[in-house]
Amino acid sequence: MKTAIFACRMLEQELCSILQTSGDSYVLKWFEKGLHNSPERLHNALQQELDNLDSDISRVILTYGYCGGCISGLHSKAQIIIPRVDDCLTLLLGSHARRLEFSEHGSGAYFLTDAWIDSDRSIAVEYDYTIKKYGPEMGKEIFSMMFRNYSLVALLDTGLSPLAAAEQKSREIADALGLRMEIVPATLDYLRALISGPWPRERFVVLEPGQSLTPAQAGTMMNSERSEI
Amino acid sequence: MSDTRQLAAAMRELDESTVLELTKSMIESGHDAFEIQSLLNEGIKDVGKRFESGEYFLADLIVSGIIYQNAMELFHHCQRLDNAPVRGKVVIGVVENDIHDIGKNIICEVLRAEGFEVIDLGVDVKPKGFVQAVQQHHPDVLALSGVMGFALDSMLATISELEKLGLRDGLSIIIGGSCITSGDPALIRADKMAIDPLETIAFCKAVTEKRNE
Known part of the structure; x- marks a missing residue:
């Protein structure tokens, strides 16, 4: 089974640098920077790709955090991995x-x-x-x-x-x-850990197939101690 | 086009002088605040859509807020002249770790225009700061505002602190700001989530009306 990465173009340089040395292969899907201005459009773009996943993909890694709430409600037949961050800036701060x-x-x-x-x-x-x-x-x-x-x-x-x-x-x-x-x-450590795994609860949310985040769960996921998920 | 339709259109086009002129004439001709705010809101929602589509920029969102605030000041001015009684008391602030206060300031203006006494705690208010204000002012409503994603977590921390100290019962809590998307406020143990000033006003009015029954 394969792993897909849904990545924001905002992190293109950083992600490409990590993938060059990773040795693993991924199905990589880029999303344009401009989607940031509309969390709803970003959500819809992500969900559409999740709905159209090839059947041999069992896991999707998102380089998105809360990002205006775009992740709430996302669901898939594959497992979804989300970093516990507000946005890509936090990802780069570590x-x-x-x-x-x-x-x-x-x-x-x-x-x-x-x-x-x-x-x-x-x-x-x-x-x-x-x-x-x-x-x-x-x-x-x-x-x-x-x-x-x-x-x-x-x-x-x-x-x-x-x-x-x-x-x-x-x-x-x-x-x-x-x-x-x-x-x-800045550091690439968090992004690198997101790509390679493992995904400990303190730093990542792991959604099993069919599972999704409510808006409140998405908004409080950054703090793993208080987060319900 | 009628005055009412023109008001929403002028707001959408960020035409401040027309917005203020129409607001003033509608107040004078007896239109109520809810109706005028609904039209301004309609215009502001269109400004947001234009921002999302790339037609408007951040500055345009800020300007729409300025125009809205200035329109609300016209109400505030009328109510001061009328010496209207205070409708209720609201403690408001931007929650811990967040500093974005443009929306909160608009809400303050709208609440004052509606006759509420507003205690504004400013930005980056720690849970303890809200607790102290609740103990000191005994508000009808506590309003927590935030923009950043992690603001929701700070809101939850604030509500948890109030619960821990036994201050939650009898206190109505509303949360708002662009950190709010949708969903059930009970999930973070608030009473109401508001995505625009109208919802905030309606909630604060309902709370105080119920208290006065």
Whole structure:
């Protein structure tokens, strides 16, 4: 029996790097970055592929976490493996606890990766659109409202590619928003463990064939101690 | 197009001056708050759809919130002039580890416009912070808001803490924000999940009306 990986293009570089050295073979299905803007569309796209799985696939690994609730209700005749994360940023930070370290004391970090910076809805694209549509004064006011509880732009460094261009862009974004910029070490360990298994309950949700998450179970799965699943 | 249809359309097009003008004229001609909010909500839902389809950007969502808040301030202003009695008390905050407060601020404005006293605890409020506020203010409703996925877990932690201290009975709890998708609020032991201001208002009104029976 085979294992499929349903992967977000946001993690393409990281996942390809892991698969190159894994030695195992997988059925790989990519999902576009833009689906993030609509958890419902993302959910439907994932469910559609789950419904159309080849009969020789017994396990599906999702590189998605909660991701706006897209995972709630997903079901399949195969086993589904889900990391206990909010989104791919937590996956790259290595743990939910590490992610929470950045939201202490009522101020947060805005995380960037190479892939986020290059996406067609990156924060730089958002900023340019806003200034163009609403003018510099109103545009800056809108952005200061969006980021008023943030103190940091954090660029994740996975070590897979040179950071110079991404760092330059991150600094420009931080300067425009009046925030600090830091390069934060990222890790591929969680993603690697997701692909290779085993899948201990502390870090992964394993849905057996036919099983699915309710919205509340999906929303509370990040904390394995409190999670009911 | 009638004023009512124009209001939803103006909201959808993010045309602030028309939204405010129509809201004011509808208040003056006796339309009730529920009707006006329903139209604004309809417009905001369309803004959300346009965002999902890629036509609108994040800034447009923020602007729709600003326009909504400004429209609600018109109600607030009218009610202050009327010296209306306080309808009930709501303690509200963004839960632990979350800092996204634009939606929460809109709800505060809407609740005040409806005559509720609102105690706003701000963002990243620990379960203990909500507990203290409940003990101090004895609200009719506790409103927990969140955007990040893990906010639901913080909501559950808050409700568990209230239960542990025997403060849950007699307290109505509503949860809301974009961390909420759908489903049964009882699964995290809340009384209501709200996905828009109208649901929040309807719930808070129902709680206070029941109390006054």
